[in-house]
Amino acid sequence: xxxxxxxxxxxxxxxxxxxxxxxxxxxxxxxxxxxxxxxxxxxxxxxxxxxxxxxxxxxxxxxxxxxxxxxxxxxxxxxxxxxxxxxxxxxxxxxxxxxxxxxxxxxxxxxxxxxxxxxxxxxxxxxxxxxxxxxxxxxxxxxxxxxxxxxxxxxxxxxxxxxxxxxxxxxxxxxxxxxxxxxxxxxxxxxxxxxxxxxxxxxxxxxxxxxxxxxxxxxxxxxxxxxxxxxxxxxxxxxxxxxxxxxxxxxxxxxxxxxxxxxxxxxxxxxxxxxxxxxxxxxx
Amino acid sequence: xxxxxxxxxxxxxxxxxxxxxxxxxxxxxxxxxxxxxxxxxxxxxxxxxxxxxxxxxxxxxxxxxxxxxxxxxxxxxxxxxxxxxxxxxxxxxxxxxxxxxxxxxxxxxxxxxxxxxxxxxxxxxxxxxxxxxxxxxxxxxxxxxxxxxxxxxxxxxxxxxxxxxxxxxxxxxxxxxxxxxxxxxxxxxxxxxxxxxxxxxxxxxxxxxxxxxxxxxxxxxxxxxxxxxxxxxxxxxxxxxxxxxxxxxxxx
Numbered sequence: 437x438x439x440x441x442x443x444x445x446x447x448x449x450x451x452x453x454x455x456x457x458x459x460x461x462x463x464x465x466x467x468x469x470x471x472x473x474x475x476x477x478x479x480x481x482x483x484x485x486x487x488x489x490x491x492x493x494x495x496x497x498x499x500x501x502x503x504x505x506x507x508x509x510x511x512x513x514x515x516x517x518x519x520x521x522x523x524x525x526x527x528x529x530x531x532x533x534x535x536x537x538x539x540x541x542x543x544x545x546x547x548x549x550x551x552x553x554x555x556x557x558x559x560x561x562x563x564x565x566x567x568x569x570x571x572x573x574x575x576x577x578x579x580x581x582x583x584x585x586x587x588x589x590x591x592x593x594x595x596x597x598x599x600x601x602x603x604x605x606x607x608x609x610x611x612x613x614x615x616x617x618x619x620x621x622x623x624x625x626x627x628x629x630x631x632x633x634x635x636x637x638x639x640x641x642x643x644x645x646x647x648x649x650x651x652x653x654x655x656x657x658x659x660x661x662x663x664x665x666x667x668x669x670x671x672x673x674x675x676x677x678x679x680x681x682x683x684x685x686x687x688x689x690x691x692x693x694x695x696x697x698x699x700x701x702x703x704x705x706x707x708x709x710x711x712x713x714x715x716x717x718x719x720x
Numbered sequence: 721x722x723x724x725x726x727x728x729x730x731x732x733x734x735x736x737x738x739x740x741x742x743x744x745x746x747x748x749x750x751x752x753x754x755x756x757x758x759x760x761x762x763x764x765x766x767x768x769x770x771x772x773x774x775x776x777x778x779x780x781x782x783x784x785x786x787x788x789x790x791x792x793x794x795x796x797x798x799x800x801x802x803x804x805x806x807x808x809x810x811x812x813x814x815x816x817x818x819x820x821x822x823x824x825x826x827x828x829x830x831x832x833x834x835x836x837x838x839x840x841x842x843x844x845x846x847x848x849x850x851x852x853x854x855x856x857x858x859x860x861x862x863x864x865x866x867x868x869x870x871x872x873x874x875x876x877x878x879x880x881x882x883x884x885x886x887x888x889x890x891x892x893x894x895x896x897x898x899x900x901x902x903x904x905x906x907x908x909x910x911x912x913x914x915x916x917x918x919x920x921x922x923x924x925x926x927x928x929x930x931x932x933x934x935x936x937x938x939x940x941x942x943x944x945x946x947x948x949x950x951x952x953x954x955x956x957x958x959x960x961x962x963x964x965x966x967x968x969x970x971x972x
Contacts, residue, residue, distance in 0.1 A: 499963055499964065499967050500967065500971075502963070502964045503963075503964035503965075503967040503968050503972070505964075506949060506950065506962070506964045506965075507949065507950065507964060507965070507968045507972065509968050509972040511971055511972050512964075512967055512968060512971060512972055515967075515971055566971070571972060572972065573968055573969070573972040576946075576949055643970075643971075647969070647970065649966075649969060649970040651966075651970045651971075652970050652971070655971075701963055701966050701967055701970070702963055704960060704961070704966070
């Protein structure tokens, strides 16, 4: 078919351009109105990176949930929920960090670290579950029709965590103390997360050996980087010290790996190859 | 819910919300080898064995060939013909058209005397031999469809699609607008094999399923299976794995 024929009519394009311009203007006005009320983060780089990581986590969550809805595969449900936990709890960690924008909580080191620890433990535990539950690959089930209930349950659990953590942070052992910095308890929690992430990385590597899907290899690298980030954070003594930035760099590498994995998953479907290309390189 | 005309194809009636609406004309469009003739035979066999006599109007295939094809599925066509429950007519499109519009013609007499409730026309493509004028051709289609509707019969018009794999062209000269329902049969290439896909493009006056389903031509005729899962671009003829399927292949 002629490419020209595929283009929308001029009037439709003008209307679309008008809608985009109107939406941009509305967003700009809302932004301008919010601007004086926002407390800006002390560390721009950290905050932006945190949001970018949550964005990657959100896309993985969507793919996992969609795969569960279509195929009823519980491993994909758990993978999706793990990244939902990472994304949401990391965001809560970011917005409750000292000097970062505060919308829900009074920011503070201890609270922010509790969200961080929750994110590491809950997300990693869910990911570990996602690799140890029996595989139902090749056996389609209709479990996916309950996806709404699962999402409701997960959303409810995250809301409970979001409101419970500030309470827990006041009664549970502290993760950060003034003048002393990070506590041993915080490092113990981090070590548990590192252990879980190491096991997941090995599990992904074993899956890759079996299935030869490149996405597994980059996810294994991502989990390994997350574990290394955890090790760096164990060595951390204060906010914004060297191990802090090293941990941040490893975490950035981890999320770049996850983003690369996403690209490997999405690219073939997004750009449909021609028949001869499919024959040359094999589909999948 | 109004009475439905069962096609006899397992799974297809579910897609049609119980079956075809009585007295309607249905276009069955597909490439060679997709099972159009089998579907037509199955539709008539289902009716004939459930008190609804049927008529097979063929413009190309000899009745002997049809008897042989039907026997391959265990349907003794001759037996039911001898019992007056089925009738096979081998004629030309011109004669069929003239018969359908002439009161008391042999074709209409057959329909009345045998109490025919189901008709299969194999194939609508042959009407295109009558004329090359698209306006006149559309009129011929309309005349034939309306004549059969007046008799209250449910009609399957089988039509050929020359594209073997992929593509979704509109049925020529507005036939898809003249009929009440359109069932499309397609070949698709998956993992170096040819599979068959079926979907319902429209069904006037009734809801219908909108999934693209896989079907097989078995020893019992056509059998419609589940929808194609984990594949996108079925109608291109060479579907690709969906993102969700790729995720399941890797992590599932």
